[in-house]
Amino acid sequence: MAALSGALLVLELWSAAVLGDVRALDAPCRGAQCPGSEALPSRPCFGTHCPAWPSRPGRHHATLAQRGHHAEPYTVVTPQRGSRARSGHASSPECAAGADCAPLHRRTANDTGDCRGIECKLPLRIRPKPRAKACVGDGCPRGSEQAGVPPALVHIPDRAAQYLGELPDFGYPGSDLGGAPLGVQLTCDVKPGENEVPSEDALVLHLQLAKGQEKLVEALQNQQTVIRELQRTLVEQQGTLISQQQEIVEQQRRMSEQMELVKVQYGVLFEAVKRASLQSLQGDVQDFFESHLQGLQDQVRTHLHKSYAVHKVDVDAKVMDVGSPILRNCGVCRQEEYCDFQRDPPRCERCTMCPPGFFLVSQCSQNADRICQDRDECLEIPNLCGERVKCLNTPGGFRCLGLSERDASAGLCGHEYFYNRELEECQACSDCEGQPIAQPCSAASDVVCGSLSENMLSHAWGAAVTLPPAGASSSHMHPGVQLHVQGKEDSDLLSTEDGRLVFLQHGLIWADHNFALKHSCRNFLQIYMKLNTSEEGVDLSGVRIEQPDGKYFQSVSMSAVAEVEPSYMLSLFLKSPNHYCNQSKDLHVYELSTPFSLFWLSHDTGAVAMTAHTSTSVQYQTNYRPAFKVMSVSDPYVVSLTHDGRGVRFTESGVVKFMFQQAVYAMGHTCVREGFSLVAYLNRNGTNSELTQTYKAGVNYRDTSVSLTAATVVGAGDTLSFEIFSPAQCNVRYFGDSSGISVLSLLWMPSAVSSCLSATVSRAGLPSGAVRNKALHFHRATPGVEQVELVGSGQLARRNFIFRESGVASVSLSLKLIHSCNALKLTLHKQGADRPQPAAVAQQVGGQMPEGTEWVSVGLRASFEVHNSTMIFVTVDCVRGRVNQIAAEGSTNISILWVAS
Template identity: 60%
Template structure:
């Protein structure tokens, strides 16, 4: 191995007044020429006498006397040039910003010399950061691929390093050339393993290839530091290779372990499969043994029984032997006894010597002993359904057997000659026959057309029961008596707030209000402050609530229905009570309609949106003397339909708003549907609609407080819209609140019901909507044959004003009288005051009142007078406080459900505490709606 020590040689040419000849410097036995790559003998005083182990070096002086930069990279040298055959050398460039300052290195002697006269002193010098001179298109090429200037050929001792003109022009700036052995060369000399033999293709003998492609002025490194850095990188690469090899060995070991584990897992799976196969074989053996044992037991039991009966008959009843054998064949030929069944009793002969094990008691005439159960017991004989015929009668040990009639086989032309007949269980189907043709009597006698299955079914046979509804072409027969079940029912209860468990109890998670009912009912049960329904049906719920609070933002009172264990809880509705600017009571009413099932649980909740509401300090609930909660139950026999829809949330602020609905539930989508723009509800048939709309909102602007909001309900008939009723709500500024409207209206087939919220022009409102019930529409449609609705407003004259103490309100009826209820007219007792009922039923009342007052407390009470002239008694009551500052109008309302008799009368009283009533408006927010349903 030949050790190559790269030496950095910087040659500078300096000419002053006298020309100094600098001979060509070379090592070894031959020198390389300037223009050709052929070796030639070395002449001159500077040629050493012995060979040097160092690689030959080449100098490329600049044309105008600038510092030469040696690019020593085998990959960057031009092919065929001397640089391609020489070893790689790192380029040397000056550092940017050094100001031209250079460090002068100590004088060193070249290899092979013993004194200073052997060779001129060479100084180690870093050239300035300049590029080669170029001409033409060469200036656009990168530095590493520009052609280098060739050094002039010089022979002899008197040769100069450059032309006389270039020397004379730059002689004042140049320093004499100094030769200095590079530290990198010494560093490489200490590591002989880096030397490699020369390549056969003319490559450099040095094994370390250095590439330096650095732009002028950026990240420049001295040549010796760059070489040391490259050597350290080479060492790091070797260590990295060794580390990768070690990791590969570890990976192979892990792969081998994984393969071993997989093999062990496969062996375990094979063992499990073998065990399962052996288990199946054992099960087959057990089944075979079980079958043999079963056959043996059957044979033994039957043989022993036959022997005993035969001996008994031969000794005592020889004449009945044939009858006993026929009885045994008839009794035991039908049933097949299992191995775990008990021994049967022989039924029908009370004088047998010993009874056998079977049913615990003798079965009746239309019953049989079912031995298929674990403990045999008597079951009722099956009746053959319509469209089936009898095969065998019911016996004490066997059920009745029936078989379907094949109408297509018995009556080949039942569907006509060109229509195919398909037999179905209990009926038949004629392919291609429309419902209209079936209504005309195509199914034939004792058959009706089932619209759901779209096939002809046999009419039900009442089998001795009275036929309530006979069989028609499209309906089946109804057997038995009509049930006397109730169509509607009401229930009322008081509501209270549970006491605080601790002085700092928060209501953020939700506070359940206690529902305490005094009446017991078969409709529901009232336990632990909640209501559990016991029957199917539709329920309308109303809750009157009055509270004074100082909680931040708002309070929310709502209704929740908890289903069975498989169903999730559902928030029916919710009303927000805004944060008051002062201390006064606020009265709100919450309503909802929903379809319920047995075991559904209903609760009332009060909650705050944050944890800054203290139950013991911030809540003051007004204790209403009348029941605050009431419900209205409707049976499914009435044909009523319930629907619930949600409103979407608006991201922008606006004034007037027509809500868009998204239907969440409906019990009969044929009867109730949304309009094409989802802004209204369409009804298929005429009836009475009980509805409630609750909308949560946030408003900004002083005009909101002064003028407030209005919620209007419209009905549209044949494209003509009409306002049915409206509710008023006092406005708020930078507050959350809710506006709600409830009432009952009569609709015809094809009518639609829509809503709109109006507000002042300079009032900005944001409307909310989610699944918690704060923005929802709930309604129940009831057929007209079982219900009626009456709407009225307050009278224009005779209304109470000033200091009002329990004075009745006078009303003016809107629309014609109803057969079930009317407002007392002039000439009748209590004219314009009492609403008189003429039929027994269940009633729901919704009252809205808009007024101006200065009372601290305003009470609105609904009074009832019995049909036999009994004393008046309060049915429902609502309370409100003082008017908000800056508001022109205030509102108060109540809702309730209760029972009425023939002759029952209702009226409303108003009470003002510590203040006076100034005005009650008869339009734009004052109305009363009455819904009556038969019981």
């Protein structure tokens, strides 16, 4: 027992030296000045006066001596009341000097204020309670065992193990030397000595992690169950989709059978009606069945579109394997193709493209076509038509209620939209789908896809014309206001730039412009056409517009011919001779359908263009024959003036398109009552024959213009001349200068590439009374030609002109009548195989005649493309009034020119 106590004491002394608690020692006492043990029992004593301590030779003592410490034993002093015991070691050399030191005492076994080893690292709640420590060694008081207090054994294996680990001579190496201390200590990713986790808390954490892992595994199993259920539901939906598609195919087959039955019944009924020779009933029945058949077709298309739009489902590729036997009927369709189940058997069809104004809902797949939906522009774009104008969505576009063509031509429809005059709504521009764009989309026309042929002979082009805004700096009419030309599209021949036409190729052009307005200016207005070359500008043509009181619309038509080169520019201007009408806001222009049009001729056609002006004349009271002076001619050998300058001579036979206009100033009431007549004559073999004539209502003390245009066939040596008839006692002054107000424009073409036809209004069936969009009937005045003819039988007899070859048509119409309409509208319609519904290609408006007893004239001019089976006809519309009489001969005629393309 004494040996065990001695070993434990040595371990305690070594632990104090290693842990460095030298700070706990009190200052040592040196020499004879040290008090006795009775006065200061708590201070250790060093030196010769201290009580003798038995020397204990041994290994531990030698070890201490080797480390530089004295061999005196480490003493535990019993603390006084209210104080703690302090411990130290004899490493200080003060007591070695021989001073008197107090005797040393051990710490009592009841002191629990200090802890050592692993006990200090345990929490307070699990730290073992302090035990009474036994006194080991010779220094203990005698008789303790005799007093009945046995020496208590120190049962602290953890601390002993730690001490043994720290001593290299005993037990295992310490942690700092690479060894593991005895005992169990759980740590969770911590650094030793900083934030170790107690073994009890680590065990609780480990149990919680194990429980959380079990819950995670259970949640994953539940998710796998849900996924399997969803896969089963998708398989059921695929089966439902396939059954619905089969029903749709069956419904389509039954509808097709019904349509075939209706066609057979219609054929039987049509044959019966044909045998009965009931033409009127035949037409009614035909219209009824055609409308009924068209309605059935629309219902079928609508039903199929809705069915596919509702039942289309996007499924996974693995689920699509359920319907693989049906899909394999089409095989593998190529890209941009789908399997059409409407066919029997199903086959691959090309995917349709979304029309303009529609957006893509679903892409084209192997078993379904592409699905498109109409774009609601009124909903997507707020205030599209303005705050006070209602917007109405239409398929592929929108409609602004109350929108005029003038506003649409100004670009109100917006980017990538154009104004459709037939439907009177804004439509989305078409997509050429990779094809070249011959004519881009504009504010007034859709895009034209494809490229123009390099060897074409002719080409027609149309445009809208608008005035500049009233507040713009260019709206002063005294120097001249440029009208803004907005073409349907640009082409390889010309383009638009700042409201002007810019030509891109060589050739000859014929331009027509219809214009109607009412104004309150104190004099006439003049509209003219100007050609700007690289050097200077030339006035091609000019027409004067009277009617200063602004009560009704005054209409004029103007034409011009010119030889153009690349970079030449054509412009339209409106001007006033004085400052009394200096703002464009004083004008009210009527919105006409395609008021400006022209056709272009290649030099390969061999055509010849000539422009001649008349000279100023004195007052006349009788007839007037103008004299001309040539301003320009492309080939003087073919076309030239006569020796007196009053006629045009032709050296070769061909077809001639001409226009003559004369500016006059009239004085006298007889001028108003009887008006003017302009007559064109063709002299052949010394005999004059009247070609055509036009009528112009007279004016009193006003400026006006008289104009005539037509087409005719001429032979070699023929001459063309003109004469103006004025009433008796009517003083008239005729103007002529280089400004274009009195000009002759003429275009000669070989007969191999052109032909013409003229007709007058038929006496039978002339419209009268309250006329509402009634068609005029004509009587052919010239021999027929192969390219164009007047329909002779059927419902369209004597009403429609039909073209048999593709090309360009140039039409001029003049109508003489008496009416009391508020506005008289004259419209030229065009229809064909590619356009079943008639479309207006040109319009003109005549103003009101309050008395309804005077003759007036209304005329229009236009050029446009035609194809085989294209038909044209003319309608008259009287707004609030009636038509009293239409002249059947003389000044009412139509002239049609055809040119090969």
